[in-house]
Amino acid sequence: MLRSYACQVRLTWPLTGRTQETRLIEAALLDPGSAGIVVSGAAGVGKSRIVRETLNAFAARGWLMRWVVGTSAARNLPFGALTPWTATSGDDSLELVHGVIEALTSSEAPVLVAVDDVPLLDDLSAVVVHQIIHRRLAKIVLTMRTGEPVSDATRELWKGGDFDWLDIAPLRPEDTERLVRLAVGGPVDGVAAQRLWTLTEGNPLYLRLIVEQEVADGRLAYDNGVWTWTGDPVVPPGLVELVEARTGGLPEAVSDVVDVLAVGEPLELRSLTRIAGAEAVEEADRRGLISCESADGCMHVRLAHPLYGEVRRRRAAQTTLRRLRGVVASELAATESRDDVHAVVRRAALSVDSDLEHDVNLLLDAARGAAWMLDLPLANRLAEAAIAAGGRVEASLIRAFVLSWAGKGAAAEAVLADVDTGALTAVEQARVTFLRAVNLFFTLADPDAANALVDRTTGAEPPERHCFDAFRCVAAAALGDPHAARALARSFDASLLPDHLERRLTAWAVTVACGEAGAAAEAVAVASAGYPIPVRAFIVISDAHINALLLAGDTAGAQEVAQMMRGRAMASRSTPFGQIADAVTGLAELGGGHLDQACTNLSTALHRVTAWNTATGFRYRYEILLTTALAMRGHTHDALVAQAAMEADRHPGWRYLDYTRAIAAGWVAGAQGAVSEAISMVRKAAEDAGARGQYAAEVMCLQTATQFGDASTADRLHELQTRVEGPRVGIAAHFADALGCSDGRELELISRQFEEIGDLIAATDAAAHAAICFRARSLRGSSLRCSLRADALAEACGGARTPALRRCTDHLPLTTREREIVMLLGTSASNRDIASRLKVSVRTVESHIYNAMAKTGAMSREELGALLPCGNGQLS
DSSP states (O other), X not given: OOOOOXXXXXXXXXXXXXXXXXXXXXXXXXXXXXXXXXXEEXXXXXXXXXXXXXXXXXXXXXXXXXXXXXXTTTTTSTTGGGGGGSOSSOSOHHHHHHHHHHHHHOOSSOEEEEEETGGGOOHHHHHHHHHXXXXXXXXXXXXXXXXXXXXXXXXXXXXXXXXXXXEEOOOOHHHHHHHHHHHHTSOBOHHHHHHHHHHHTTOHHHHHHHHHHHHHHTSEEEETTEEEEOSOOOOOXXXXXXXXXXXXXXXXXXXXXXXXXXXXXXXXXXHHHHHHOHHHHHHHHHTTOEEEEEETTEEEEEESSHHHHHHHHHHSOHHHHHHHHHHHHHHHHTSTTTTSHHHHHHHHHHHHTSSSOOOHHHXXXXXXXXXXXXXXXXXXXXXXXXXXXXXXXXXXXXXXXXXXXXTOHHHHHHHHHTSOGGGSOHHHHHHHHHHHHHIIIIISOOHXXXXXXXXXXXXXXXXXXXXXXXXXXXXHHHTTOHHHHHHHHTTSOGGGOSSHHHHXXXXXXXXXXXXXXXXXXXXXXXXXXXXXXXTTTHHHHHHHHHHHXXXXXXXXXHHHHHHHHHHHHHHHOOHHHHHHHHHHHHHHHHXXXXXXXXXXXXXXXXXXXXXXXXXXXXXXXXXXXXXHHHHHTTBHHHHHHHHHHHHHTOOTTOGGGHHHHHHHHHHHHHXXXXXXXHHHHHHHXXXXXXHHTOHHHXXXXXXXXXXXXXXXXXXXXXXXTTTOOSSHHXXXXXXXHHHHTTOHHHHHHHHHHHHHHTOHHHHHHHHHHHHHHHHHTTOHHHHHHHHHHHHHHHHHTTSOOOHHHXXXXXXXXXXXHHHHHHHHHTTTOOHHHHHHHHTSOHHHHXXXXXXXXXXXXXXXXXXXXXXXXXXXXXXX
């Protein structure tokens, strides 16, 4: 019967991630002492493809290749697998065997015989292969599926000879991402790559079928420079048939094991045994349908492959699935771990879609837990179910929080407005006000309205007053007033706040305030204490924590926090959590000067950004960092694009980031050649930060100005040494001292000090300035040494191209102002534009251009501008 399937895209799938496997096969075939190799692996893992690709290379070198395929259809036919080499007549089996051996191996060239699916050989074909092995007439490659029954006769094939053995494992996540990227012809969003690996577990055949189906249906699509995956996957018919060949036609008891796990995996072994029976579970294990792993002192059971569950859920009757969900939920409720937050969420999610009666308390606890895990859609669904079950007030608060974090501020405000506050206690009313204020401040981007709302609350007593002070603390930190934020935090005990949300945001606010004020030790202590707070406190606290460490000059500590975040993100499998992990990793990499990695992580975070990040300001945060990284690399065009997006997404409630925005703009100006403008920008930001009490931020601004070549920052940096903790401020002050007196040797030493604390960009710039100073004194050897050091550091940064580095490498006889104007000529700017930007007269610009042409011999503005081209490289 012919079947018609929906149109499916055909992509080219190169062999990737299998270098080690092909080398092992080659080594076995070239080893005189080896009869060959047995290659085993699960169905679809790519063993036949790997063998073919490897043997094709031998054929190209003159080997004679024989490819034999065992099939179920030919298994009962004599010589069924060897029909192409069998004589057409004859009754003597022994003579036929000798004839087939002769046909297969008769050649002056070395012979390779590959037998695919060797357990499916008929008996006479197995005899032929055995004789070839025994007489060493050819090298043999045998493939077989892992877990497939093997007869004694087949097993004797490799027992009788000296065979190597190779088990083909599924692709690793990074190899899976690379394979998909090569197949679709472009970068793949990190979430899509992770989802594809999780669904296929690195099985290349499954991967190919799913990707081609998703591309054909438009769910996996190219968008804004990257392939993204939206919606739920549709398992293609061909893959359904493959899975059903494995899981279909099972005894009813074994089928029940698969179906129970399809709706409720993972389950403890004892729970699964109580539900489905020990014999059925053991039989499912023998058939390779389930996998067992030990964790937390218990044996947990999953389906052997995630697609088994996908197919079974799509094929089963809805009534069956509802019944089984209820069975699993009831079993989970009877376990010792029933009150664990993950178990609570699973129980509630199963019960909502089952025949069980809804438990309002379970739904409320689960909605909070799902919000804690940042599974916002599930949290919203459980909160709605709790409202329907009678838990209206508490569920409404949870749902409003979820909607606010999902970027739906107006919907959250509507939910809160619908709450009957007259029936609430004073503490509950304070929680509603706090949530409304947070929604107004961050999601609806209206800080004035949020502050006005809280200011209208008068005469409140603890603990409700603490809720309002907690919001004021958060607002002060976000608006860049660390002194007020810290003072407010000291006025109440945050541990006594009535809800996790207030505690979490307060911890973030105090970490931000302390870090920017220069109290790095206190920032670290507050952040560390805040991580255990539920609702994934660490996803926002870690950003403030890493920033505080970087401002202090503890780059290694920042990297450790970022690594912790990545580990927790992988464990949680939460998309928003993974996205923020990418972002804070990018922040740490940027702080360390690893610009290529920073750009990759920050670009991934922006591609993964969801509506709630746009609304609450996280996109703005990421864009500031990406703009800075791109400009540091000299990718001027991309930096300008990122800067425009940064300005478009600027959030009025995130004023504490004003100094980082100014630093980003300064680096962009510097990348264009407008170094004096860049210095002016960051010096102004330093003044503003100092006036606000953001002393560590002021240090970073002044250090950046020094990197641009400003030698007038030393006095203020020395003053700040008494206010700001950490090694950065002292090194920056000495940097400014050395630059002010053009001390090349001291600058070279400072470059190494920056490298020791992990700030490779500052180390690069200090080395570049050292080379410039030595060159001015005609110390060519020392200048070359520092120039080479600066180049090496820039390469270690992933391709830095800073203003100082450009000055170090160009040898044109130009003044600082002339060099600046020549670079701006490379941007095709007019004389009037240059004059406006540098705040000088047009006549002054013309005079500098005339002088520069006379010094360099350039015959035109265009030729002059080409001498110092502005970096226009694009992010690859």
